[in-house]
Amino acid sequence: xxxxxxxxxxxxxxxxxxxxxxxxxxxxxxxxxxxxxxxxxxxxxxxxxxxxxxxxxxxxxxxxxxxxxxxxxxxxxxxxxxxxxxxxxxxxxxxxxxxxxxxxxxxxxxxxxxxxxxxxxxxxxxxxxxxxxxxxxxxxxxxxxxxxxxxxxxxxxxxxxxxxxxxxxxxxxxxxxxxxxxxxxxxxxxxxxxxxxxxxxxxxxxxxxxxxxxxxxxxxxxxxxxxxxxxxxxxxxxxxxxxxxxxxxxxxxxxxxxxxxxxxxxxxxxxxxxxxxxxxxxxxxxxxxxxxxxxxxxxxxxxxxxxxxxxxxxxxxxxxxxxxxxxxxxxxxxxxxxxxxxxxxxxxxxxxxxxxxxxxxxxxx
Amino acid sequence: xxxxxxxxxxxxxxxxxxxxxxxxxxxxxxxxxxxxxxxxxxxxxxxxxxxxxxxxxxxxxxxxxxxxxxxxxxxxxxxxxxxxxxxxxxxxxxxxxxxxxxxxxxxxxxxxxxxxxxxxxxxxxxxxxxxxxxxxxxxxxxxxxxxxxxxxxxxxxxxxxxxxxxxxxxxxxxxxxxxxxxxxxxxxxxxxxxxxxxxxxxxxxxxxxxxxxxxxxxxxxxxxxxxxxxxxxxxxxxxxxxxxxxxxxxxxxxxxxxxxxxxxxxxxxxxxxxxxxxxxxxxxxxxxxxxxxxxxxxxxxxxxxxxxxxxxxxxxxxxxxxxxxxxxxxxxxxxxxxxxxxxxxxxxxxxxxxxxxxxxxxxxxxxxxxxxxxxxxxxxxxx
Numbered sequence: 104x105x106x107x108x109x110x111x112x113x114x115x116x117x118x119x120x121x122x123x124x125x126x127x128x129x130x131x132x133x134x135x136x137x138x139x140x141x142x143x144x145x146x147x148x149x150x151x152x153x154x155x156x157x158x159x160x161x162x163x164x165x166x167x168x169x170x171x172x173x174x175x176x177x178x179x180x181x182x183x184x185x186x187x188x189x190x191x192x193x194x195x196x197x198x199x200x201x202x203x204x205x206x207x208x209x210x211x212x213x214x215x216x217x218x219x220x221x222x223x224x225x226x227x228x229x230x231x232x233x234x235x236x237x238x239x240x241x242x243x244x245x246x247x248x249x250x251x252x253x254x255x256x257x258x259x260x261x262x263x264x265x266x267x268x269x270x271x272x273x274x275x276x277x278x279x280x281x282x283x284x285x286x287x288x289x290x291x292x293x294x295x296x297x298x299x300x301x302x303x304x305x306x307x308x309x310x311x312x313x314x315x316x317x318x319x320x321x322x323x324x325x326x327x328x329x330x331x332x333x334x335x336x337x338x339x340x341x342x343x344x345x346x347x348x349x350x351x352x353x354x355x356x357x358x359x360x361x362x363x364x365x366x367x368x369x370x371x372x373x374x375x376x377x378x379x380x381x382x383x384x385x386x387x388x389x390x391x392x393x394x395x396x397x398x399x400x401x402x403x404x405x406x407x408x409x410x411x412x413x414x415x416x417x418x419x420x421x422x423x424x425x426x427x428x429x430x431x432x433x434x435x436x437x438x439x440x441x442x443x444x445x446x447x448x449x450x451x452x453x454x455x456x457x458x459x460x461x462x463x464x465x466x467x468x
Numbered sequence: 469x470x471x472x473x474x475x476x477x478x479x480x481x482x483x484x485x486x487x488x489x490x491x492x493x494x495x496x497x498x499x500x501x502x503x504x505x506x507x508x509x510x511x512x513x514x515x516x517x518x519x520x521x522x523x524x525x526x527x528x529x530x531x532x533x534x535x536x537x538x539x540x541x542x543x544x545x546x547x548x549x550x551x552x553x554x555x556x557x558x559x560x561x562x563x564x565x566x567x568x569x570x571x572x573x574x575x576x577x578x579x580x581x582x583x584x585x586x587x588x589x590x591x592x593x594x595x596x597x598x599x600x601x602x603x604x605x606x607x608x609x610x611x612x613x614x615x616x617x618x619x620x621x622x623x624x625x626x627x628x629x630x631x632x633x634x635x636x637x638x639x640x641x642x643x644x645x646x647x648x649x650x651x652x653x654x655x656x657x658x659x660x661x662x663x664x665x666x667x668x669x670x671x672x673x674x675x676x677x678x679x680x681x682x683x684x685x686x687x688x689x690x691x692x693x694x695x696x697x698x699x700x701x702x703x704x705x706x707x708x709x710x711x712x713x714x715x716x717x718x719x720x721x722x723x724x725x726x727x728x729x730x731x732x733x734x735x736x737x738x739x740x741x742x743x744x745x746x747x748x749x750x751x752x753x754x755x756x757x758x759x760x761x762x763x764x765x766x767x768x769x770x771x772x773x774x775x776x777x778x779x780x781x782x783x784x785x786x787x788x789x790x791x792x793x794x795x796x797x798x799x800x801x802x803x804x805x806x807x808x809x810x811x812x813x814x815x816x817x818x819x820x821x822x823x824x825x826x827x828x829x830x831x832x833x834x835x836x837x838x839x840x841x842x843x844x845x846x847x848x849x850x851x
């Protein structure tokens with residue numbers, strides 16, 4: 104009985120942190136001993152080295168102008184970003200139709216906001232995602248409801264980046280689950296095939312896969328079949344995402360206690376039913392926080408499609424900077440694109456941290 | 469009778485597996501068949517005999533000697549050489565910088581840890597290719613012409629044509645001496661316990677230690693002062709530089725981007741590894757009277773290494789794979805060479821097979837080495 108009595112008290116006391124050490128005065132913190140002084144001086148020196156960059160980016164910068172020649176004085180030309188904003192975001196999508204990609208991005212944002220809270224996760228959310236992705240593709244393609252058809256070769260900019268990341272993760276996930284189940288299977292042939300696929304894809308650089316998709320895929324398919332460049336790129340990204348997701352899912356499968364399967368066997372539940380209704384739901388719940396890391400990797404990796412000539416946001420920025428009217432503001436373009444990527448990835452990583460603490464606190468139930 | 473066979477577990481599992489294997493084989497056969505038909509239709513002959521034809525395309529810079537009259541095989545070897553060289557250099561430099569970043573993030577000094585934290589967060593959250601293009605743009609548009617080159621350190625010049633740094637030029641004898649010095653120093657360090665007994669041998673044998681140090685310094689000085697080994701400094705002559713070592717803008721951008729990006733990840737791995745060692749280990753070290761330095765080197769680092777090595781392996785592997793992004797800035801590594809060869813010859817299948825084969829072998833070699841090292845560390849830890 105005593106054990107039960109003391110346990111809550113121990114748990115109650117444990118979280119209370121030891122008293123904080125008294126705050127040091129700032130001078131002592133920065134120059135208190137030799138190490139602190141050396142660190143202060145060397146870090147300060149590093150920061151001083153950054154001053155020219157700050158000057159370039161803020162003080163000497165041209166923020167707004169209609170005359171490109173004022174940009175030749177050495178500061179950053181942010182006016183260029185303002186002038187080319189639409190092009191960098193939407194690429195060569197027909198200007199009159201750009202409300203459609205804008206709507207697509209709004210839809211993506213709305214769906215992501217709706218999926219943030221774990222309370223809403225469920226089959227309905229998956230159906231909602233499938234429907235909304237179909238709507239996004241219809242919006243981009245057009246050809247129905249009086250919308251002018253726009254071929255994928257005219258798609259561009261941020262919507263392409265976002266759609267590639269979303270679709271490669273979404274399409275790759277079911278494959279990933281099969282590959283992960285196969286890799287943990289007790290049957291030799293599925294295990295070998297899954298292991299081979301996962302390790303081969305993970306051993307190759309994504310650039311290699313993109314090359315295979317853009318150069319080899321047309322040779323591998325029958326003459327009549329043609330997939331456009333965007334589709335081929337998506338195929339490569341999907342295969343890549345599937346292999347990496349499979350490893351994450353495998354981690355989740357390993358985390359499901361062996362007793363669960365044994366309990367199912369004892370109850371006479373057939374193997375595949377036990378996997379589908381018992382193991383997978385538990386495993387997938389465990390892997391959602393690490394999945395966000397894969398999402399960050401995939402968002403960053405979509406920028407590689409530039410190499411095979413797909414017109415994503417980065418390519419759009421690069422093409423925008425070649426406009427001879429402006430004084431080659433490549434650096435500004437890349438800083439702007441980097442900022443957008445940063446906002447997306449930083450957002451996902453903060454969300455994953457929040458989710459992790461939430462999942463941890465829930466698992467005590 | 470028939471249903472008894474169907475209900476048999478082993479029969480069901482094997483028939484399912486054979487079906488799966490059959491499906492996989494059928495898919496492969498279908499792809500091969502399509503490819504053969506397509507290649508016939510386009511009149512492309514499959515085979516590796518093109519490797520012995522002259523390549524006739526330039527490779528702008530390479531670690532191995534190359535000129536356009538060499539054959540395609542040598543062009544590939546040159547590409548592999550460049551890939552390996554930038555991989556090794558990038559891994560080495562980013563590990564060094566990553567160690568600094570990781571330690572700075574753990575520092576109690578708020579300014580240092582803050583700067584390191586901002587560095588890690590910003591650098592990790594941008595795609596590597598944006599890093600590379602950014603540095604390349606900076607190196608090719610923001611820098612001045614050679615005559616007005618920036619001169620941040622004596623002997624270092626930054627210009628549009630590339631970065632110029634002092635170079636150590638060694639002849640064969642100097643190389644041999646350098647290797648000798650390295651081998652002897654390394655051997656002496658490994659055998660120090662046999663040679664001088666354990667403990668602070670340089671305190672017990674001060675004359676010997678002094679002699680050894682003098683000999684090493686003298687050998688080093690002789691190496692540098694001999695006419696066969698000169699340090700050549702870049703100088704402006706007319707419109708361009710002579711002497712020194714030129715780093716092309718492509719190479720410089722690639723190294724800067726790759727090292728900065730990778731070091732942010734490595735810094736986090738190292739910080740995580742050190743943080744993961746329980747605080748009780750530090751306290752135990754203090755309690756048995758070890759100095760702070762010995763606690764770190766004898767207790768904390770061996771345990772942290774065990775945690776660090778697996779994620780470090782995958783980081784090194786992805787760094788090797790990331791070098792393929794060099795083709796975005798035009799540095800001629802394997803990917804760029806393969807792309808050029810495909811353009812020139814149309815031998816896409818063979819070239820892709822070579823590319824994939826080479827990267828798979830590099831990946832396997834790196835993971836074998838890191839596994840061996842991991843086992844080595846684990847063994848030391850277990851004793």
